[in-house]
Amino acid sequence: MHELRTGVAFFLFLTLLAGLVRVIRGPTLTDRFIVAQLFGTTGVGVLVLLAADGDRGALRDVALIFALLAPVTVVAFVRFAIGDPPEASREEPRR
Amino acid sequence: MTVLNVLSALFLLAGAGFCLAGTVGVLRFPDVYCRLHALTKVDNLGLGLVVVGLSLEAGSWATALKLFLVWFLVLISSAFTCQLIARAALRRGVGAWGGSRES
Numbered sequence: 001m002h003e004l005r006t007g008v009a010f011f012l013f014l015t016l017l018a019g020l021v022r023v024i025r026g027p028t029l030t031d032r033f034i035v036a037q038l039f040g041t042t043g044v045g046v047l048v049l050l051a052a053d054g055d056r057g058a059l060r061d062v063a064l065i066f067a068l069l070a071p072v073t074v075v076a077f078v079r080f081a082i083g084d085p086p087e088a089s090r091e092e093p094r095r
Numbered sequence: 096m097t098v099l100n101v102l103s104a105l106f107l108l109a110g111a112g113f114c115l116a117g118t119v120g121v122l123r124f125p126d127v128y129c130r131l132h133a134l135t136k137v138d139n140l141g142l143g144l145v146v147v148g149l150s151l152e153a154g155s156w157a158t159a160l161k162l163f164l165v166w167f168l169v170l171i172s173s174a175f176t177c178q179l180i181a182r183a184a185l186r187r188g189v190g191a192w193g194g195s196r197e198s
Contacts, residue, residue, distance in 0.1 A: 001103070001104070004104055005107065008145070011114075012114055015114055015118040016118075019118050022122055028184070029187070030127045030187065037135070037173075037180070038117070038121060038134055040169070041134070041138040041142055041169055042141075044142060045110070048145065048146065048165060052153070060158070060162070064161070064165050067169045068172075070176070071175060071176055074179055075179065077183070078179045078180065078182075081187060082183050082186040082187065
């Protein structure tokens with residue numbers, strides 16, 4: 001079972017590397033950012049698989065942190081990609 | 096090799112297959128929205144199958160619950176981020192696929 005888990009983890013890592021092709025070729029900025037999302041999901045999968053063997057339970061916590069921080073990167077990207085909110089939705093400054 | 100071992104191995108292999116399908120979708124689909132669709136659905140199913148396969152052999156309830164918590168967080172974040180990224184792409188004027196694949 002140890003060999004199977006390591007093998008599946010390596011296979012997922014290879015799919016991550018294949019995803020980099022989209023970073024190089026993707027015509028728009030959004031296409032390139034999508035791959036960061038792929039790294040989030042599949043990277044969590046790799047970490048969880050590696051955490052199942054031996055004395056590496058801490059990697060499971062690392063996967064948890066990855067899953068928590070992935071949306072933060074997306075919000076930052078969206079802010080960067082579409083700029084500030086329009087005037088109508090901005091809060092009036094207090095006088 | 097017990098029944099649990101075989102079940103776990105099957106779940107892990109199925110999860111690997113779905114993750115491969117998600118990557119192939121990201122590489123082959125024609126526009127951003129189709130790629131997002133492949134990425135935020137198929138990959139999460141693959142991760143879920145991997146989590147089920149691992150928790151069958153986790154050995155303790157605490158470990159299994161933590162694995163499912165990881166999956167749950169990824170599911171929620173994917174649902175939100177898919178919508179956010181698609182909206183950002185629309186605002187930036189990224190067109191959707193017209194329906195005829197060139198080359």
